[in-house]
Amino acid sequence: MQTARKFRFGAFELDRQTSELWKNGIRIKLQGQPIAVLSLLLEHPGELVTREELRKHLWSEDTFVDFEHSLNTHVKKLRQVLDDNAETRRYIETLPRRGYRFLAPVEIVSNESSRVSENVGSSVPTAPSSEAQALPSQRLIALPEQQTSPPTLRRHKYIVTSAIVLAVILTALYWFYRPRTPVVIGIHQLTQTGHLKSLMGVHQLVTDGTRVYFDQLDGDRWRIAQVSVRGGDVSYVPTPLIPDPRVADISADGSELLIFNDLSFKHSADGQCAFWIIQLPSGQAQRLPDWAGGLTWMQFLPGSNQITYVKQNQLYAANRDGTGMHQLMTFPANYSLSLWPQYTISPDGKLVRFPARLWQIWQSNLEGSRLRQFLPQFPEAMYGGRWSGDGKIYIFDQLVYTGTSLWAVNERASLFRTFDSKPVQLTNGPIAFPAATVSRDGRKIFAVGESLRGELNVYDAGARQFRPYLGGMSGAFIDHSPDGQWITYVSFPDGTLWRSRVNGGERQQLTTPAVGVIFSPRWSPDGRFILFNAWQVDRRIDDYKKIYMIPAGGGAPLLLVSGDFQPADASWSPDGKSIAYGGVSGVGDASEVRILDISTRQSRTVTGSKGMFGPRWSPDGRYIVAESGDEKRILLYSFVANRWSEFPTPANTTEMGWPTWSHDSRYVYAMNNAHKIYRYRVTDSRVEEVADASELAVLSPVFRWGFWFQLTPDDRILVLVDRGTDELYSLDLDYR
Secondary structure, eight states: OOOOOEEEETTEEEETTTTEEEETTEEEOOOSHHHHHHHHHHHSTTSEEEHHHHHHHHSOTTOOOOHHHHHHHHHHHHHHHTTOOSSSOSSEEEETTTEEEEOSOEEEEOTTOOEEEEOTTOOOOOOOOHHHHTOGGGTOEEEOOOOOOHHHHHHHHHHHHHHHHHHHHHHHHHHHHSOOOEEEEEEEEOOOOOOOOOSTTOOOEEEOSSEEEEEEEETTEEEEEEEETTOOOOEEOOOTTSSSEEEEEEOTTSSEEEEEEOGGGOOSTTSSOOEEEEETTTOOEEEOOOTTSSOOOEEEOTTSSOEEEEETTEEEEEOTTSOSOEEEEEOOTTBOTTTOOOOEEOTTSSEEEEEETTTEEEEEETTSOSOEESSTTOOSOEEEEEEOTTSSEEEEEEEETTEEEEEEEEOOOOSSOOSSOOOEEOOOSSSEEEEEEEOTTSSEEEEEEEEOOEEEEEEETTTTEEEEOGGGOSEEEEEEOTTSSEEEEEETTTOOEEEEETTSOSOEEOOOGGGOEEEEEEEOTTSSEEEEEEEOOOTTOSOOEEEEEEETTOOOOEEEEOSTTOOEEEEEOTTSSEEEEEOOSSSGGGOOOEEEETTTTEEEEOTTOTTOEEEEEOTTSSEEEEEOTTSSOEEEEETTTTEEEEOOOOTTOSOEEEEEEOTTSSEEEEEETTSEEEEEETTTOOEEEEEEOTTSOBOOSSSSSSOOEEEOTTOOEEEEEEOOEEEEEEEEEEEO
16 A cells, blocks of 8 residues: 655645645745644545544643644645635635644645545545555545647647736736826926916916016916926016906917906907907907807817807807807706806816716817716716826816815826726815816926915004904914903914914814804803804805804804704894894895804795895994895995885995994994095994005905905904915826
């Protein structure tokens, strides 16, 4: 009787003579008693090998050892080597308190090199050979060793060689076409002008490969600026016939700029936004016809000499002289023209992406087919977006209050990528990049970088100048507690609510960013609560404006009002039992002034307030002051007379805002678009200018653009002055 020398199972082979375990021809580090345990299990495949049998096999009777611990250790080593475990067992099964059983099929080779095999648990009977009869305990079946013929061997070699070549080719193709992840490896500042270049990302910048063209505020008007892609001196593109021009697009060859007059400046002769084509570098201008009867946005049509534009939610293309006009597609109902109108077309002219409600981006083919949401799983608010010149990368902004972070999607065409590849975050503070464009080769991003900070100032009427207040803190919406010991304020730019002593001590944060951007907090008349408005920049919800109150000492905010009305600008009644609030601003009759009873949570509309917003209850409780829907007028409601009256609008004023009561209810203060503060006397509506902040870079603590002011308890004027930086940067990209 001959004893088997080798056992084969799966990818493993055990040589009993040398006590070596091999896997796919590679020797595995395992020796000593674990090998002996494996050998005994392989001699009895499919059978129980008791712990007592293993003890006798491993140790003599006169050996004293911690048998249980040692055996468990040997089996654990075996399972590690075999990539096996007790839960998902493939080779070794544990029979609790009894022993072990080897599960896998085993084949053995005898000393005469004959192959012997057995499939444990097989139900197919085979005739036993003399070799198998010599090993009854193993119940193994002897098979004659098969010899491979030379033609078969050559065929096998050919198949293996072909498989290797194919694998190498596929690996090379994948390596070349794989979706690579863009990474920012360097940031360089290109300008040092100190002038504003973007407001909430609504400004564009473009590049022709050698220069970057962007908007820059020069004094009180916008101009088209340019700088080398390597940085240096900034110069302006001459546009003497075009007041307040702004960049829209650049032609594929970089020889023409598409620019427009911002509608908000009301400078075009017909009261509409005008678009122009500027020849570079001369600045020669050609005004484009207003085919839409009120243009909102235009872009060059890639691969052609035509211009695209929007008319009544439809995208058109036309020649520059107005001929060849034809419709490309109809935007869906969720196209967010009011959010920002800048659709963008891919460089190959096949795809268009555009803004949608709830801070989403949608896309379709240029003729309108295959309409779908871009990155539907992206959890945050998103806006903007632009392709690189070669179409291989698309960048967009994630909006978080006044801050933004840049994201990118690699869209290089290949056999291996899906249509929407995984978005990658490129930046994450402390500099926000609200406006950006990509170089034509996708190796650089040119972006406006903002570092936001404000300085709180108070007006010194005697010196007729503004000075830092409360240490020049970067915060606004200051409100004093009734006892004058505490203040509440909103930190800028993160927009969270805080409370502190008047001297700045005992600072306490009351809200987190998850609650939203906080504005206009107000102490309750009894000093127990703080009323505030919150705006959530969230693409998943539509009712993003809400009114809360929170215990003055901190705690969970209590939601008072929310819904499609988009409530905001809440203020207390003098008795603390009610609040006045308005709806969304600047939308005509969609808003009105309402009064909420805190105890019943029921609201009623103030008579005649249709189209008004921003109400402020007078300290004596007799009046409510509010803004008109067109943001040009300040109106006064008398509870006694049950009617509204209108304060006169100062000359050269296109916007009036932030009406604020004096502490004695005798006056209403308001600021106009020129940042001049006026005071109205309630008894006769007499108006006078009391302060001029036009020389300051004042900003709104809700958005960086706009303006804001407030009064101290002794009626001194507070403003927030912009002390941040706003420059152009170059971001170097690598793909990994």
